[in-house]
Amino acid sequence: MKIKNLLLAALVFSAGNNLLLAQKGKQLFPEMPGMVSYTYRSSLSKNTAVTLDTLKGLGIKDMEFSSLFGKTAAELRKLLDERGMKCSSFGVSYEQALNKTKEVGENAKTLGAKFVRVAWVPHKGAFTVQKADSTIADFNAIGKKLKDEFGLTFCYHNHGYEFEKHEDGTLMDYIIKKTDPNYVSFELDILWAFFPGGDPAGLLTKYPTRFKLMHMKDLRKGVEGNLSGGTPVTNDVALGTGQLDIPAILKAAKKSGIEHYYIEDESPSYATQVPQTMAYLKSLKK
Template sequence: MKKLLYNTFLMLLVISGSADLTKAQSGKLLFPEAPGIVSFTYRNNFAKDVPGTLDMIKGNGITDIEFSNLFGQKAEDLRRMLDERGLKCSSYGVSWEALTGKTVEVAAAAKALGAQFVRVANIPHTKGTFTLENATMAINEFNRVGKILKDQYGLEFIYHNHGFEFEPYQGGTFYDHIVKSTDPKYVSFELDILWAFFPGQDPAKLLATYPKRYRALHLKDLKKGVAGNNSGGTDQNNDVVLGTGQIDIPAVIKAAKKAGVKHYYIEDESSSSIEQVPQSIKYLNSLKK
């Protein structure tokens, strides 16, 4: 009996030690959690089979989704499908026209989805030319709509950069001007790290410069050898597995965590997203502090 108790005691010590070791190893990881996903990553799949695509997302261990399309579903029905699978929609992306012209309808859909954020990823402008007039119009609309969304619906507006905003302006860029000129109470930002890197910016530096303004990130990587510009456009297949491209992903995540960012959405626009997303998740979960 004593021998049995002693052996049991030793076994418990081993189990406890293993648990402590696992905990310690987890504590050394930079990104041990599951990332979120942007619905655009699986746009073709969603267009054919919404429930099946949600099942695939859940199968990858992802629970946090940013929807930029309802894929023919009512917001209430999509929310039901999410709830049935233990998934959530934290951000709802809409067009400029919907944001500014149908704010009430957008807010209603966002609330039905259970979203915290309403996001827009474009500012109307002539392609290849982003001007002070465009930036000023955006600043005014962001402040106006952001106030409505927060004060009337308890939602937070976030703007997603797309590259064209980084034209030089007054020792900085129009993007800097937009960040500095919008009301932090009503306007926050989502940093798409590829669309910051592509026009020559450092995503980690932006996070460090405006640490209180960012709520979310789009995690993506740019294929090696691809040259950038301020156009806001590149071949979608230039999106590669995180860690295999040009962007210093660990530096970005360290800066984002220091800035208090809570939502990290993988967005893989390539035709290989089904194969690449699991590889990107594996890469993120392997990073050490």
């Protein structure tokens, strides 16, 4: 009897350990994140349909488009529908969002997007508090119109220059605090938060409900950042091979309000780096 009891106890202990290992071994991304169209901008411009086939073959189902690539929104939507893919976010310029809000909203709805995103505020020299104030007013107006007329959520994508010091934080903090959360949300580009000296994971923890979208990209080792909002595209590297602490950022993101994750790789080596990034994401465990 004692031997049977010991065997039973051993089996229970083993099963418990296996369950714990299985839980620890759960993938952080059981399904692949989406893709920013800018990664495949050259290919999409030449042959949109074939490029979408390539992306589908990689397991990509969700797209953020920052261009219609010479097509109408309806034509692009048809290509997505035929492949069982979707567009969740539509990126436009500041000028388009401000002065062509109705057209932007109509295109976003046709694409099936829930979000409209702007990634750059036109400015000369350093980004100032005066520029931030006018930006805040514009964002609140754009966001209200998109929400009220189209049911869309407006998001601003940081680009680095907003991390100028201001009071006890940065102008990025200032913009987040001063914009109306009913009408303005944010897309965190983790490289463009890290490059100017910011903390991507810290931002998600500090403002857990304001960020709805995320661009996942990594910065080449040895590259020093600044507040310019620009760096050579060759400094984009596959996730997990650069300077950013990707696991820490993604763990913070999973506790935040992020709804869509997108891979972005601006480098000319995207064809080889994107598969590396995807393999890395598949290897990450909770």
